[in-house]
Amino acid sequence: MNPSGIQLFLKQNFDIQTVMPLIVVAATALLVLLLEATIRGKSRTFLTAVSLVGLGVALLLTLFNFPGAKQSSFYGMVRTDAFAQFFTVIALAAGSLTLLLSANYLPKIKSDTGEFHALVLLAVCGMILMAIGNDLIVLFLGIETMSIAMYILCGIRVDAEKSNESSLKYLLLGAFASAFLLFGIALIYGATGTTNIEALINSGGVLYGISGIKEYQWDTGAYQFAETAAQYFFILGVAFVFLGFAFKIGAVPFHMWTPDVYQGAPTSVTGFMAVGVKAAAFAALIRVFLGIVDFGDLYSSNAIAYQPLMDLKDVLLGVIWLVAVLTMTLGNLSALIQTNLKRMLAFSSIAHAGYALVGVSVALRLSGDDRDAAVGAVMFYLLAYMFMNLGAFGVVIMMNRGNDEGEHLHDYNGLASYRPLVAAAMAVFMFSLAGIPPTAGFVGKFYIFSAAVSAGTVEGYGLYFYSLAIIGVLNSIISVYYYLYPLRNMYFVSAEREHKVELRPLMSASILISTIFVLWIGVMPKGFLSRALEGAKALFFG
Amino acid sequence: MISLESYIPALAFLAEAAADAVKTGASEMNFGAGDFFFYLFAVIAVFSAFMVVTAESPISSALFLVVTFFAMAAIYALLSAHFLAVIQVLVYAGAIMVLFLFVIMLLDLRKEELIEKRHWLLGAVGFVVGIALVVLMVASFRLSQNVEVAVKSGTDQEAPDAAKFPAIQESADQIDGSRIEAARFGTTRRVSKHLFREYLFPFEVASLLLLVGIIGVVVISRRRRRRRPPGEVIDEEGAS
Amino acid sequence: MELIPTNIAPSYWLSVITFLPLVGAFVLLFLPRSEKNSARWVALLFAVVTFLVSLKLWFGFELGTPQFQFVEQCDWITFGKWKVQYFLGVDGISLLIVLLTTFLTPIVVLSAWKAVQEKVKEYMIFMLLLETAMLGALVSLDLFLFYVFWELMLIPMYFLIGIYGSNPERRRYAAIKFFIFTMVGSVFMLIGIIYLGAKYGGYTFSYPAILDAGIDVYPQMWLFLAFAVTFAIKVPMFPFHTWLPDAHTEAPTGGSVILAGILLKMGTYGFVRFAMPLFPDGVRFFMPALAVLAVIGIIYGALVAMVQPDVKRLVAFSSVSHLGYVMLGLFALNAMGVQGGIFQMISHGLSTGALFLIVGMIYERRHTRMISEFGGLAKVMPVFAACFLIVTLSSIGLPSTNGFVGEFLILIGAFTSGTNGALSSACGPGAYWFAIIAALGVIFGAVYMLWMFQRVMYGKVTNPKNENLKDLSLREFVVLAPIILFIFIMGIFPTPFLRRMEASVKYFNNHYAKQFTDVNAETASTDAPEKAKQAAVTSEKPGRAFARAREAVAVKKDADINNAPSRPGAGPALKSGMKKRAAGVPRLPELK
Numbered sequence A: 001m002n003p004s005g006i007q008l009f010l011k012q013n014f015d016i017q018t019v020m021p022l023i024v025v026a027a028t029a030l031l032v033l034l035l036e037a038t039i040r041g042k043s044r045t046f047l048t049a050v051s052l053v054g055l056g057v058a059l060l061l062t063l064f065n066f067p068g069a070k071q072s073s074f075y076g077m078v079r080t081d082a083f084a085q086f087f088t089v090i091a092l093a094a095g096s097l098t099l100l101l102s103a104n105y106l107p108k109i110k111s112d113t114g115e116f117h118a119l120v121l122l123a124v125c126g127m128i129l130m131a132i133g134n135d136l137i138v139l140f141l142g143i144e145t146m147s148i149a150m151y152i153l154c155g156i157r158v159d160a161e162k163s164n165e166s167s168l169k170y171l172l173l174g175a176f177a178s179a180f181l182l183f184g185i186a187l188i189y190g191a192t193g194t195t196n197i198e199a200l201i202n203s204g205g206v207l208y209g210i211s212g213i214k215e216y217q218w219d220t221g222a223y224q225f226a227e228t229a230a231q232y233f234f235i236l237g238v239a240f241v242f243l244g245f246a247f248k249i250g251a252v253p254f255h256m257w258t259p260d261v262y263q264g265a266p267t268s269v270t271g272f273m274a275v276g277v278k279a280a281a282f283a284a285l286i287r288v289f290l291g292i293v294d295f296g297d298l299y300s301s302n303a304i305a306y307q308p309l310m311d312l313k314d315v316l317l318g319v320i321w322l323v324a325v326l327t328m329t330l331g332n333l334s335a336l337i338q339t340n341l342k343r344m345l346a347f348s349s350i351a352h353a354g355y356a357l358v359g360v361s362v363a364l365r366l367s368g369d370d371r372d373a374a375v376g377a378v379m380f381y382l383l384a385y386m387f388m389n390l391g392a393f394g395v396v397i398m399m400n401r402g403n404d405e406g407e408h409l410h411d412y413n414g415l416a417s418y419r420p421l422v423a424a425a426m427a428v429f430m431f432s433l434a435g436i437p438p439t440a441g442f443v444g445k446f447y448i449f450s451a452a453v454s455a456g457t458v459e460g461y462g463l464y465f466y467s468l469a470i471i472g473v474l475n476s477i478i479s480v481y482y483y484l485y486p487l488r489n490m491y492f493v494s495a496e497r498e499h500k501v502e503l504r505p506l507m508s509a510s511i512l513i514s515t516i517f518v519l520w521i522g523v524m525p526k527g528f529l530s531r532a533l534e535g536a537k538a539l540f541f542g
Numbered sequence B: 001m002i003s004l005e006s007y008i009p010a011l012a013f014l015a016e017a018a019a020d021a022v023k024t025g026a027s028e029m030n031f032g033a034g035d036f037f038f039y040l041f042a043v044i045a046v047f048s049a050f051m052v053v054t055a056e057s058p059i060s061s062a063l064f065l066v067v068t069f070f071a072m073a074a075i076y077a078l079l080s081a082h083f084l085a086v087i088q089v090l091v092y093a094g095a096i097m098v099l100f101l102f103v104i105m106l107l108d109l110r111k112e113e114l115i116e117k118r119h120w121l122l123g124a125v126g127f128v129v130g131i132a133l134v135v136l137m138v139a140s141f142r143l144s145q146n147v148e149v150a151v152k153s154g155t156d157q158e159a160p161d162a163a164k165f166p167a168i169q170e171s172a173d174q175i176d177g178s179r180i181e182a183a184r185f186g187t188t189r190r191v192s193k194h195l196f197r198e199y200l201f202p203f204e205v206a207s208l209l210l211l212v213g214i215i216g217v218v219v220i221s222r223r224r225r226r227r228r229p230p231g232e233v234i235d236e237e238g239a240s
Numbered sequence C: 001m002e003l004i005p006t007n008i009a010p011s012y013w014l015s016v017i018t019f020l021p022l023v024g025a026f027v028l029l030f031l032p033r034s035e036k037n038s039a040r041w042v043a044l045l046f047a048v049v050t051f052l053v054s055l056k057l058w059f060g061f062e063l064g065t066p067q068f069q070f071v072e073q074c075d076w077i078t079f080g081k082w083k084v085q086y087f088l089g090v091d092g093i094s095l096l097i098v099l100l101t102t103f104l105t106p107i108v109v110l111s112a113w114k115a116v117q118e119k120v121k122e123y124m125i126f127m128l129l130l131e132t133a134m135l136g137a138l139v140s141l142d143l144f145l146f147y148v149f150w151e152l153m154l155i156p157m158y159f160l161i162g163i164y165g166s167n168p169e170r171r172r173y174a175a176i177k178f179f180i181f182t183m184v185g186s187v188f189m190l191i192g193i194i195y196l197g198a199k200y201g202g203y204t205f206s207y208p209a210i211l212d213a214g215i216d217v218y219p220q221m222w223l224f225l226a227f228a229v230t231f232a233i234k235v236p237m238f239p240f241h242t243w244l245p246d247a248h249t250e251a252p253t254g255g256s257v258i259l260a261g262i263l264l265k266m267g268t269y270g271f272v273r274f275a276m277p278l279f280p281d282g283v284r285f286f287m288p289a290l291a292v293l294a295v296i297g298i299i300y301g302a303l304v305a306m307v308q309p310d311v312k313r314l315v316a317f318s319s320v321s322h323l324g325y326v327m328l329g330l331f332a333l334n335a336m337g338v339q340g341g342i343f344q345m346i347s348h349g350l351s352t353g354a355l356f357l358i359v360g361m362i363y364e365r366r367h368t369r370m371i372s373e374f375g376g377l378a379k380v381m382p383v384f385a386a387c388f389l390i391v392t393l394s395s396i397g398l399p400s401t402n403g404f405v406g407e408f409l410i411l412i413g414a415f416t417s418g419t420n421g422a423l424s425s426a427c428g429p430g431a432y433w434f435a436i437i438a439a440l441g442v443i444f445g446a447v448y449m450l451w452m453f454q455r456v457m458y459g460k461v462t463n464p465k466n467e468n469l470k471d472l473s474l475r476e477f478v479v480l481a482p483i484i485l486f487i488f489i490m491g492i493f494p495t496p497f498l499r500r501m502e503a504s505v506k507y508f509n510n511h512y513a514k515q516f517t518d519v520n521a522e523t524a525s526t527d528a529p530e531k532a533k534q535a536a537v538t539s540e541k542p543g544r545a546f547a548r549a550r551e552a553v554a555v556k557k558d559a560d561i562n563n564a565p566s567r568p569g570a571g572p573a574l575k576s577g578m579k580k581r582a583a584g585v586p587r588l589p590e591l592k
Helices: A005-013 A016-038 A045-064 A082-103 A114-132 A136-154 A161-192 A197-202 A227-249 A257-264 A267-302 A308-336 A341-365 A369-399 A420-434 A440-458 A462-492 A505-523 A526-538 B004-026 B033-054 B058-078 B082-106 B111-141 B145-155 B166-174 B177-184 B188-196 B200-227 B230-239 C013-029 C036-060 C092-115 C120-139 C143-152 C154-164 C168-199 C207-213 C217-234 C243-250 C253-278 C280-306 C311-332 C335-366 C382-396 C402-420 C422-427 C432-457 C474-492 C495-516 C527-538 C547-563 C572-582
Strands: A071-073 A078-080 A214-216 A223-225 C069-079 C082-090
Touching: A016 A045, A016 A071, A016 A078, A016 A082, A016 A114, A016 B200, A045 A082, A045 A114, A078 A082, A078 A114, A082 A114, A082 A267, A082 A369, A082 A505, A082 A526, A114 A136, A114 A267, A114 B200, A136 A161, A136 A227, A136 A267, A136 B200, A161 A227, A161 A257, A197 A267, A227 A267, A227 A308, A227 A341, A257 A267, A257 A341, A267 A308, A267 A341, A267 A369, A308 A341, A308 A462, A341 A369, A341 A440, A341 A462, A369 A420, A369 A440, A369 A505, A369 A526, A369 C069, A420 A440, A420 A462, A420 A505, A440 A462, A440 A505, A440 C143, A440 C168, A462 C154, A462 C168, A526 C069, B033 B058, B058 B082, B058 B111, B082 B188, B188 B200, C013 C036, C013 C069, C013 C082, C013 C092, C013 C120, C036 C069, C036 C092, C036 C120, C082 C092, C082 C120, C082 C143, C092 C120, C092 C253, C092 C335, C092 C474, C092 C495, C120 C143, C120 C154, C120 C253, C143 C154, C143 C168, C143 C207, C143 C253, C154 C168, C154 C253, C168 C217, C168 C243, C207 C253, C217 C253, C217 C280, C243 C253, C243 C311, C253 C280, C253 C311, C253 C335, C253 C495, C280 C311, C280 C422, C280 C432, C280 C495, C311 C335, C311 C402, C311 C422, C311 C432, C335 C382, C335 C402, C335 C474, C335 C495, C382 C402, C382 C432, C382 C474, C402 C422, C402 C432, C402 C474, C422 C432
Parallel strands: none
Antiparallel strands: A071 A078, A214 A223, C069 C082
16 A cells, blocks of 8 residues: 555545544534434433443544554644543543433433533533644633533533532633633744644744744844743743643632532532543643643753743742642642532542642653653543542432532431442542542552652652652541541441432442442552553653 | 625735834834834723723723724734734624624613713714724725735735736835735635644634534523523513 | 572462452352341351461471562562562561461451341451451562552451441541541651652562662661651550550450451561661661650550559550560560560460450440449359450460560560660660560559459459359350460460571561671671671672671772772762761661
8 A cells, every 4th residue: 555645645634533532522412412402302311322322432432443653633733642542531431421420410400401411522522622632722722612511511500509600600710711821822822933732842942933022132223033032921821821721620729719610510510520621631731731841941952051941840840849739738628627528529629630730740840751650640640530539429419319418428427327339439439539549549649659759769859859749648648537527427427317319220330330440440550550651651752 | 794805905004014014123213103003003902901891881891892802903914914803803893792782782781871971982982983994094095006916916826927916026126025925924815724724623623612602502591591481581572 | 598589489378368358358248238147157257268278378387497488479560660569478477477367357257246236247348358458468578569458457447446336426536546547657658668669679669679779878767767657656656556545445346356466466567577677777776766665655554554444445555565565575676575576466466355355245245344343253254254364364474374475585685685785786785774664564564454353353243233144155265265275375385486487587687787786796696697708709689688798898898988089979978878887887876
């Protein structure tokens, strides 16, 4: 086979195969909308089934028919490497589990519409875009597609003031963050002349805008390229982009929206937000920031004299160090005093973003194998976090009896005596979230902290990284206290009255799947870890 | 019906001004016409954006937003982004603003407040629209054959026939290729070329984004209908 | 000599023993809740089978070698450079504790036959899960694996205390306190483990590899501290002991037996297996503090036990005191002290376990544990009284019971070490006072135990409720009999037990020898110089184990370091560290 020029051109730039999972999911969303309109009045379980089939097909395509090895397509707009594959799988799995959880939950909160399914699928599309996007524009579009779907999903509850409030709050703050992100992207474009991350690296670290940032030279009277100004533009752009991402992952000090929005949103959406949005945002964050750091390195290696951009890495490290520490600590301390389980999980999700940021800060500072290990650890952590957190939210949904009932901690009193399996599953999730072996959460945390500690031994940044690891484990202790609280209520307190907890098949299936994965990843993490590492290795450009 | 062509003269003028700016920048002049227009529109944009936020009446906010959009469009044109400038005017200043105004009218606002502001408001609107008209007028006065050709060459042909269009020949002699390049940069042809080649994927993805928005509107509006008793809906329709 | 035999014959004994209880727990999971009796029988069956299989370790154990035996080694998790192994093995130190665990578990299961009537299935599941976790922690030779099992121990124990505890309010508090206390220590150990793996283990967590790596003096300090705090909380040593009385008082009988019998030994085992051999310089630096704390624990535990009105609390505080002995013995760092310490671990497990069983039996009958509620039980329950007496005497350390052997060895070991050995080397002359003060604890021990025994068993039957108490049932007798049997066997024929640990203890003592060479004549005995010579000749493995060889090398290098200050790659810190080593005794500032 010797493809002709045009074929090669099409293959390189219009290879539809690279975005096949995306297309399948989007098509399923449209199909669901059509079906919703045509088969009115019937059970929505059918729609769930259709959506799940769509996601399943996409999952199979992603797992077994992914273009693989560093292939970029559509003029470098998307890059379907193992990294993208990993996060696409997370997005698809999170979407599937969310739909499973919602199947019996939506009628309870009187929001059983086909749009819900379509919006979840479209949000998954956004997440996939964030996973495969190799260009700031695609990433931005992905973020917006996902976010807008999430804004609406948050407010999908017909009768709940809280749900509407949550939706509006999320929308306003999210739009603000998006504006910052866009401004940051524009600044980076202005400074470098490209929005493409791969092109950024391939430029060899040259900092010329497409039209250039020019300043007037008083001595010669000419306009010349303003090297220093361009650097500051670039740094400012990086700062704004980080701000936008920090909002999406709910990092302190941009976390204020999280508890209210998480509490107000329908529980299955909350779970979806906590794992899906976060994972996708981390995917984009890692890809963009590793690119930026690499660009900074290249630039520094070209420079003859001192340039402000040389400090980028250290500044980023300092900033992310601080953000990670604050995120972990504030998240955990706030979770400590919650009495509403959903709100507690919201704060705990802030803390978990902090743990993942520990890995990111290591990845940004290191290079080579150590960077791969750190990125891989973050990826693995997000995968583990997806199962344990969605599982925990699944139990909260199962306990829900319309409105907000069943979310308070004392609603769990004595659950173990009348629903032992549900309680056992919840125990597994709580131990996993607290990072106690042999669960997925422990392995995830272990590799995050080992990345930090080994960064401390390898580099001359011992103080930064050891302190991160120590603050991290101290936070684990704090978190143990509040994760044990639901367990205490379930097992040690006798029930005043038994709540009706229905074991519906779809919901039970999703909790069962989560439990199995949490334990499987905890005991036999080898395969998952190697996939994560493969993904991390694929991130290298050039 | 406003058509694309009706904006072309003004935009072409602005493009010319931008090209002037490049030229004067290269020469000894420090503060060229391009700079002047840029600062003018930038100040207008920022000021009216500020007013959008601070204005008490929503209508005046909306109208200040129109001004901002116009000023932005002018800046785009200064940057040789003609197509974008047109789209900015058409979509934002046109379609979206109409929607905004509709929404504001549909909302239950107290009339006294609006009346109170009307006089001053009208003055401001008149002022802004006046400026916009002045710009258009000046532009149409400056309309000369070479502008038309420049636009044509940018939109229709890659390399204009020099013999057919002496003005281009002349300008090509006077200025270097980069100026022509700059003038062509934001033409419809160029934009569409980029849009359907390099940016095909984001372009298609944007449709997904719009779809999400549409579904969102359906979800939210449907809820509104469900929540309110039927009588109220009729009232609302009558009011509009 | 290599700690791990080079050609490992495939052996699955340890895996079978470790995971058999887990299989049992899994089987129980599928039993219906109402089938209480079958749950008990299944649990007992698995516990007994585990014990029987574990006898293979006793009989198949090769004497006279410090090598790990029944070794299983394969990769478990690989992640980039990081490699975690599934790495099991027993040596003389862990063998006896493994056997103690498998021995006590069936007894505990049997003891809960009547006491636990609700949630029987769950109780048995937690018990078997706990056994797996404990066995796993004891046989792990990979630090990661060890940590996994170490943390896994918390989960079932947490539930056992929280669900089956006596007082509904206090048991929740006790369970959470237990969990948090243990967790606080262990996360620092986790950081330490990662650091060891990254820096000294070549990104593996293999215990023998790290043992041979030779950890720098300065990191040893904080690493030892991290490990020591973890284990000291578990032991518990004096200032960290506050969770123990709560946990013991609230735990059900079976939980208390396991807690006192085995879980606490995990702390001392951690010291003797990990904290001390890995960080000899750390041991030396912190030894004065730890020895003082151990002695304080002995006296404090005894004194507080004396005034307890609650029998169970009394026994709990006696544990604090007894484990103080164990720690003192381990810190003596001579053959007698360490062997005595390990022996005392086992005998304390048996006698205190039995005491908790006995307290549980009284509690089942009267639903109170207050000493003042009893009196004159000996007349009502003669068989019970006899058993109780034997166990009490064993706990006091009467000759011909197991308690005597352990305490005697510890005190002798601590005294010799204090006059001319590690203790005096680290703490200065006069360290033998530790042993003398500790001996006072023996007297206190006799006082509180016998006093309690007298108040409960003798005198007149003052409380009418006590008049019709039943004597031991057959099941209860079957529960106590094996323990009493072993109390005497270990007391009269301690040699088979001591011989099994002898080689390993000697090996590890030689391991520390370098740190205490100035005065320690005893530990660096017989075969150490030969080994050192061998190592010096081949110099293939310049490991920490070959202290003298290393020292010789260091002495040789000393001249080089002094003469050539700009040796490439040797920073000032490294150089000064080498100088310290070269000087023979790394005299560090003493903590007093």
